[in-house]
Amino acid sequence: MGKIVFGVDIGGTTVKLGMFDSQGTVLEKWEIPTVTEDHGSHILKDIADSVNEKRAACGYAAEDVIGVGVGAPGPVDAAGLIYGAVNLGWGDLNIAETLQPLVGVPVKAGNDANVAALGEMWKGGGRGCQDVVAVTLGTGVGGGIIVNGSLVAGFNGAGGEIGHMLVEEEETEHCNCGLCGCLEQYASATGVVRLAKRRLAQDEAASSLRSFGDALTCKDVWDAVREGDALAVEIAQRFGYYLGKGLAAVACVANPEVFVIGGGVSKAGEILFEYIEPSYQKYAFKGCRKARFQLAELGNDAGIYGAAKLVLG
Amino acid sequence: MGKIVFGVDIGGTTVKLGMFDSQGTVLEKWEIPTVTEDHGSHILKDIADSVNEKRAACGYAAEDVIGVGVGAPGPVDAAGLIYGAVNLGWGDLNIAETLQPLVGVPVKAGNDANVAALGEMWKGGGRGCQDVVAVTLGTGVGGGIIVNGSLVAGFNGAGGEIGHMLVEEEETEHCNCGLCGCLEQYASATGVVRLAKRRLAQDEAASSLRSFGDALTCKDVWDAVREGDALAVEIAQRFGYYLGKGLAAVACVANPEVFVIGGGVSKAGEILFEYIEPSYQKYAFKGCRKARFQLAELGNDAGIYGAAKLVLG
Numbered sequence A, B: 001m002g003k004i005v006f007g008v009d010i011g012g013t014t015v016k017l018g019m020f021d022s023q024g025t026v027l028e029k030w031e032i033p034t035v036t037e038d039h040g041s042h043i044l045k046d047i048a049d050s051v052n053e054k055r056a057a058c059g060y061a062a063e064d065v066i067g068v069g070v071g072a073p074g075p076v077d078a079a080g081l082i083y084g085a086v087n088l089g090w091g092d093l094n095i096a097e098t099l100q101p102l103v104g105v106p107v108k109a110g111n112d113a114n115v116a117a118l119g120e121m122w123k124g125g126g127r128g129c130q131d132v133v134a135v136t137l138g139t140g141v142g143g144g145i146i147v148n149g150s151l152v153a154g155f156n157g158a159g160g161e162i163g164h165m166l167v168e169e170e171e172t173e174h175c176n177c178g179l180c181g182c183l184e185q186y187a188s189a190t191g192v193v194r195l196a197k198r199r200l201a202q203d204e205a206a207s208s209l210r211s212f213g214d215a216l217t218c219k220d221v222w223d224a225v226r227e228g229d230a231l232a233v234e235i236a237q238r239f240g241y242y243l244g245k246g247l248a249a250v251a252c253v254a255n256p257e258v259f260v261i262g263g264g265v266s267k268a269g270e271i272l273f274e275y276i277e278p279s280y281q282k283y284a285f286k287g288c289r290k291a292r293f294q295l296a297e298l299g300n301d302a303g304i305y306g307a308a309k310l311v312l313g
Helices: A043-057 A095-103 A112-123 A189-202 A208-215 A218-226 A230-254 A264-268 A271-283 A299-312 B043-057 B095-103 B112-123 B189-202 B208-215 B218-226 B230-254 B264-268 B270-283 B299-312
Strands: A004-010 A014-021 A026-033 A065-072 A081-085 A090-094 A107-111 A132-137 A141-147 A258-262 A292-295 B004-010 B014-021 B026-033 B065-072 B081-085 B090-094 B107-111 B132-137 B141-147 B258-262 B292-295
Touching (some): A004 A043, A004 A112, A004 A299, A014 A043, A026 A043, A043 A065, A043 A095, A065 A095, A065 A299, A090 A095, A095 A107, A107 A112, A107 A299, A112 A132, A112 A258, A112 A299, A132 A230, A132 A264, A141 A230, A189 A208, A189 A218, A189 A230, A208 A218, A208 A230, A218 A264, A218 A271, A230 A271, A230 B141, A258 A271, A271 A292, B004 B299, B014 B299, B026 B299, B043 B065, B043 B095, B065 B112, B065 B299, B081 B095, B090 B095, B107 B299, B112 B132, B112 B141, B112 B258, B112 B299, B132 B230, B132 B264, B141 B230, B189 B218, B189 B230, B208 B218, B208 B230, B218 B230, B218 B264, B218 B270, B230 B270, B258 B270, B264 B270
Parallel strands (some): A004 A065, A065 A107, B004 B065, B065 B107, B258 B292
Antiparallel strands (some): A004 A014, A081 A090, A132 A141, B004 B014, B081 B090
């Protein structure tokens, strides 16, 4: 039997785990609940128990394990120190140092969005590329920057926090982060709905979106775009304007080969690119205009793949 | 005798060269003219001759040389391929592959601004840091992004081209790159003068800057700021607004520990930071606000230091 590696993705309600061979073939995939009681002090212990149990059940010794990679929802620096994870009840904690003695093998940790980006580079939409910017358009906007095959963690673990890049100086509502005009306020699922509600309130223009009332979702907007609803198209253009402009700024720093777009909003599919790419091409520095746009491919598994890759290096 | 390394910084009129020990102590420093005739085809040959001659004159054999690092004025990717250098007459050229057989030792190449950033990280204003953004405020605005001690070259060698980040959507004049509203249009030496001339033309407000007429320089503006000239202070605030806002966007991607500010404009000294930092703090994501600002320390030698470091890894 060859060597194996574990990838762990810690979420607010469940922990996803994967056991991989060193080529990245998933051998086992399972979940355990995230126990956030007692300031989340059980989480790493539960992960260690689950990893050790799975390893033994599959007939592997600790020596067969290359390591355990972990993605966690908070800023994590290159040394594996997380600067608090509100959803888990954690304060500052060195994930790598805490988990290592419990599993008896090397541990590496990263921010969940960053780690998911690494997964997409390795086995998903960024396959074969070394310079990748992954963008997760979910409740918020997360980012993961990969340069020459390695993650940009950042000095305080805030590398790739592109959701909080200023893209609208006239904004008066605050982002969750406290700033105004962050990319996340327009390009997340919540942001798209917000743009739509604002536009609908602006005048009486006819739109199929009006029938949804307060229950309007991001998916409704993109469905209406696909059906040619003029007002929905306006919203899609606004979304694309902000995201394309923001990614052009990201490209001035990282100059990626490919942008991999994932998260709930990306379920709308390649129609997104019709709105993002013209804006990107308009604002991007000429040396960065060859960048391609791809949809993420690994969905919720990106985290466990990326966590495994974090260990494999 | 220990091993040595050469650092080479190719400019439009002169090539700067340095011979270093492996700890980065400069042993010899000299220049040769840049011969741009014949599409710049003599440049690498001249560099090789000069390096070989110096090595032999100092009693070193090729085996004593760890390698030759080169910084060149154009986009250079991680493999050492430069995508054209207008000032040198070069089209696409693999610097590393071309120079290597002429010197008989390993060669690495990078963009000159990026390589200078590496120099500042190693021996200058970013000493001791692994996550550094270097900003060169000269005729244009160049940048060099260092993540975990390594340069971000970018897929097309356009990593760190932060001078072409959009910071003013209302701009109608074009940047040299063809876009409008680039950071370079406000934060370079030329940009500061442009801001000043625009402001002076706006009304009849009194200012010591009026006496300079068309000959007004960036230095004149900062001298006037230091003397408390109200209009010059307004220009400094505008400069700081754009640069702080742009660097806040850079920080969302790279989350550096330190920004190292160099180039001609930085000769104004730490007074720059009084105008950059408030704007940076206003626009930066909270996880990035601990970044420090430092002046570059190596001046025109940053390139040869960084080129040497490129080889040492």
